[in-house]
Amino acid sequence: MATQRAEQGHMLIGQSGGPTAVINASLVGAIHEAQRLDAVQGIYGALNGIEGALQRRIIDLRRESAATLDALLNTPSAALGSCRYKLQPDDPARAVNLMRELGIRYFLYIGGNDSADTAHRIAQAAAEMQYELRVVGIPKTIDNDLPLTDHCPGYGSAARFIAAAVMDSARCTEALPGHYPVKIIEVMGRYAGWLAGAAALGQRTPDDAPHLIYVPERPFDPAQFVQQVRATVRRRGYCVIVVSEHLADAQGRQIGEAQAQGQDAFGHTLVEGVAQTLVDLVKTELGLRARFDKPGDEQRMATAHISRTDRDEAYLAGRMAMRYAVRGVTDKMVTLVRARGPRYACETGLADLASIANSQQLLPPAYLNADGTGMTPAFLAYARPLIGDPLPEHATLRGERLA
Amino acid sequence: MATQRAEQGHMLIGQSGGPTAVINASLVGAIHEAQRLDAVQGIYGALNGIEGALQRRIIDLRRESAATLDALLNTPSAALGSCRYKLQPDDPARAVNLMRELGIRYFLYIGGNDSADTAHRIAQAAAEMQYELRVVGIPKTIDNDLPLTDHCPGYGSAARFIAAAVMDSARCTEALPGHYPVKIIEVMGRYAGWLAGAAALGQRTPDDAPHLIYVPERPFDPAQFVQQVRATVRRRGYCVIVVSEHLADAQGRQIGEAQAQGQDAFGHTLVEGVAQTLVDLVKTELGLRARFDKPGDEQRMATAHISRTDRDEAYLAGRMAMRYAVRGVTDKMVTLVRARGPRYACETGLADLASIANSQQLLPPAYLNADGTGMTPAFLAYARPLIGDPLPEHATLRGERLA
Numbered sequence: 040m041a042t043q044r045a046e047q048g049h050m051l052i053g054q055s056g057g058p059t060a061v062i063n064a065s066l067v068g069a070i071h072e073a074q075r076l077d078a079v080q081g082i083y084g085a086l087n088g089i090e091g092a093l094q095r096r097i098i099d100l101r102r103e104s105a106a107t108l109d110a111l112l113n114t115p116s117a118a119l120g121s122c123r124y125k126l127q128p129d130d131p132a133r134a135v136n137l138m139r140e141l142g143i144r145y146f147l148y149i150g151g152n153d154s155a156d157t158a159h160r161i162a163q164a165a166a167e168m169q170y171e172l173r174v175v176g177i178p179k180t181i182d183n184d185l186p187l188t189d190h191c192p193g194y195g196s197a198a199r200f201i202a203a204a205v206m207d208s209a210r211c212t213e214a215l216p217g218h219y220p221v222k223i224i225e226v227m228g229r230y231a232g233w234l235a236g237a238a239a240l241g242q243r244t245p246d247d248a249p250h251l252i253y254v255p256e257r258p259f260d261p262a263q264f265v266q267q268v269r270a271t272v273r274r275r276g277y278c279v280i281v282v283s284e285h286l287a288d289a290q291g292r293q294i295g296e297a298q299a300q301g302q303d304a305f306g307h308t309l310v311e312g313v314a315q316t317l318v319d320l321v322k323t324e325l326g327l328r329a330r331f332d333k334p335g336d337e338q339r340m341a342t343a344h345i346s347r348t349d350r351d352e353a354y355l356a357g358r359m360a361m362r363y364a365v366r367g368v369t370d371k372m373v374t375l376v377r378a379r380g381p382r383y384a385c386e387t388g389l390a391d392l393a394s395i396a397n398s399q400q401l402l403p404p405a406y407l408n409a410d411g412t413g414m415t416p417a418f419l420a421y422a423r424p425l426i427g428d429p430l431p432e433h434a435t436l437r438g439e440r441l442a
Numbered sequence: 443m444a445t446q447r448a449e450q451g452h453m454l455i456g457q458s459g460g461p462t463a464v465i466n467a468s469l470v471g472a473i474h475e476a477q478r479l480d481a482v483q484g485i486y487g488a489l490n491g492i493e494g495a496l497q498r499r500i501i502d503l504r505r506e507s508a509a510t511l512d513a514l515l516n517t518p519s520a521a522l523g524s525c526r527y528k529l530q531p532d533d534p535a536r537a538v539n540l541m542r543e544l545g546i547r548y549f550l551y552i553g554g555n556d557s558a559d560t561a562h563r564i565a566q567a568a569a570e571m572q573y574e575l576r577v578v579g580i581p582k583t584i585d586n587d588l589p590l591t592d593h594c595p596g597y598g599s600a601a602r603f604i605a606a607a608v609m610d611s612a613r614c615t616e617a618l619p620g621h622y623p624v625k626i627i628e629v630m631g632r633y634a635g636w637l638a639g640a641a642a643l644g645q646r647t648p649d650d651a652p653h654l655i656y657v658p659e660r661p662f663d664p665a666q667f668v669q670q671v672r673a674t675v676r677r678r679g680y681c682v683i684v685v686s687e688h689l690a691d692a693q694g695r696q697i698g699e700a701q702a703q704g705q706d707a708f709g710h711t712l713v714e715g716v717a718q719t720l721v722d723l724v725k726t727e728l729g730l731r732a733r734f735d736k737p738g739d740e741q742r743m744a745t746a747h748i749s750r751t752d753r754d755e756a757y758l759a760g761r762m763a764m765r766y767a768v769r770g771v772t773d774k775m776v777t778l779v780r781a782r783g784p785r786y787a788c789e790t791g792l793a794d795l796a797s798i799a800n801s802q803q804l805l806p807p808a809y810l811n812a813d814g815t816g817m818t819p820a821f822l823a824y825a826r827p828l829i830g831d832p833l834p835e836h837a838t839l840r841g842e843r844l845a
Contacts, residue, residue, distance in 0.1 A: 058617045083844065102842040110837030116613035118839050123621050207743035210519035214461045218526050222739070315718065332738025336625070340610035342834045343746040431745045434513030436521050439505040441486065
């Protein structure tokens with residue numbers, strides 16, 4: 040690792056990609072660290088990430104009060120605004136010229152795979168243009184799909200929301216199984232099943248919901264799905280199913296993808312979304328009433344489910360990114376490194392931005408059970424510390440019958 | 443009100459209809475009151491409401507620990523199990539015969555309109571059969587659509603969830619408006635807009651989400667909807683919309699209803715659900731990316747959003763139902779009566795079960811703004827005390843631009 044001390048200069052930070060419940064904690068961590076470092080003069084924020092920076096939409100973060108920064112630790116979503124902007128060929132050089140003009144020596148970028156690619160290309164351009172710029176990425180994604188880091192800030196809070204929401208929602212089905220015996224809950228996660236798997240964190244007994252989890256790592260077989268739902272309803276009287284937003288069959292066809300013309304993989308027309316497609320399949324093939332919950336963006340954002348652990352780690356990643364940059368690190372992303380030993384603890388490391396940008400971390404096979412519809416104890420041990428405080432306990436009646 | 447003291451006897455309680463986050467608080471309130479009343483001997487619970495009672499699926503609630511009862515105050519869903527069972531012609535007499543056989547003198551039934559009808563018919567049958575039975579209903583519904591009560595236990599917690607979820611989810615759209623500029627959030631409420639209206643409780647400024655609310659009390663006009671969304675996106679850059687699950691056009695056609703053959707109101711085929719239909723409409727008519735959240739049963743059940751006020755009132759309604767029954771009241775439902783004056787307070791009253799059963803309380807016109815897409819200060823003043831503690835405050839940056 041390079042440790043040369045940078046020139047004094049300004050710092051610019053941006054937020055990119057899908058917001059999370061704790062992405063602002065990383066922002067605040069970086070600002071707090073910048074405030075105490077002599078090498079950092081101006082503390083600037085790019086509105087809507089690199090897209091806004093290239094439009095010179097930049098704010099002065101030294102003008103924000105300490106109270107605002109503290110409150111941002113419990114405020115979900117990207118306070119600077121975010122973007123999903125793919126760099127055009129000229130953009131890296133434009134960005135470096137802008138930073139040179141403004142005297143920016145430190146560029147911190149909070150985001151996922153695509154944001155790592157953006158940051159990497161700007162770091163490369165700065166090197167080619169011989170402008171001394173330190174570029175450090177701060178990981179962020181509810182999808183938990185970045186490689187080279189134990190997990191990603193943002194995942195723990197979203198996982199906590201999903202575990203709690205599935206616990207809650209399943210109780211409704213359990214209390215009234217005859218009404219809608221099959222419930223499907225569609226969760227995010229892109230092409231990885233980390234979020235869907237998190238639903239298992241609320242299970243207390245093997246019979247608890249979710250009874251079936253379908254993740255993108257396994258090909259989805261509609262016939263097998265129908266058989267598994269039928270078997271669960273026979274055994275339990277109802278079935279609560281968690282599905283990832285992206286499922287594909289063995290031929291790689293997305294389940295529930297909208298098609299302007301023709302039919303989807305199951306022969307239905309104009310159906311959109313995995314959950315609705317599977318609800319239709321249950322109705323058609325099993326003749327059972329089914330419905331779905333789709334928490335949508337609430338799973339990214341739930342203020343009430345911010346994991347303290349997740350928030351603290353997001354803050355730490357922000358602090359450390361600033362510290363590493365001033366130490367001379369560039370073209371790297373901060374990673375989270377889990378300490379060995381029985382007690383959960385986490386520190387930070389570094390990985391090449393380029394190796395983050397072009398890779399995706401899927402669920403390892405050891406985290407999925409034999410038929411791929413449930414999580415193993417190894418997954419639960421991995422994920423449980425990340426969601427922070429224990430989940431609520433729900434009481435049940437012992438229910439002793441009258442003699 | 444009859445005040446004759448009842449014979450000593452057993453009490454039977456059941457839970458019916460869609461569960462809520464606080465329906466167990468009513469159960470516990472009734473049990474606690476029964477425990478301290480000499481007139482009540484056995485305290486029995488019907489599993490899955492009247493449907494289970496008729497199958498003699500009855501448990502002994504005196505066998506439950508104090509700790510379990512306390513924990514049920516924070517456990518959503520119906521601990522006894524619920525039902526949606528329409529009484530058959532012989533059922534009221536069968537129920538009365540069962541109660542006579544078991545020595546049950548008090549029958550408390552927690553539920554909404556349909557449950558009030560069930561309880562009323564059993565009360566009538568008991569009177570006709572000259573069996574002295576005191577039947578008292580305890581109101582319960584997230585839909586808040588029961589008449590003759592200021593509001594319904596269950597509504598405050600669901601309203602709190604919706605207000606918080608819309609605040610959270612809207613921040614995601616606000617941070618990244620270019621990605622999906624239109625967000626639609628589909629909420630429950632049957633044929634009343636109380637829950638959809640609750641989304642307005644999170645607004646801090648007139649520009650805050652939700653920008654448009656569509657409730658069942660007003661006919662839905664697709665052309666006007668398209669125009670209103672277009673205008674909001676032009677003004678704000680994005681648009682967050684809350685829609686009730688049941689919307690109908692001026693001809694009474696349900697929006698988004700599945701049709702086995704043919705087309706829905708907008709000419710789309712096989713689309714199901716309001717939110718998906720409106721997403722398609724936005725895409726087609728405005729060419730904008732749109733997506734939807736559908737919290738589903740989580741809005742009934744969210745442990746993290748139990749309103750303390752709602753829970754306390756649910757508990758009070760349960761206690762008072764037991765107390766009224768022992769005082770000789772029958773064929774009535776407990777109501778909530780809001781005290782006059784600047785400080786919110788609530789006590790209980792009574793209404794005829796028959797007048798609850800056959801009526802539905804919709805949003806009064808004074809609670810909807812002129813074009814029917816937003817809520818008035820009168821609604822906010824009505825609803826705000828019901829959601830308990832203040833909603834979380836989200837911080838925003840002052841965002842001073844670089845000179």
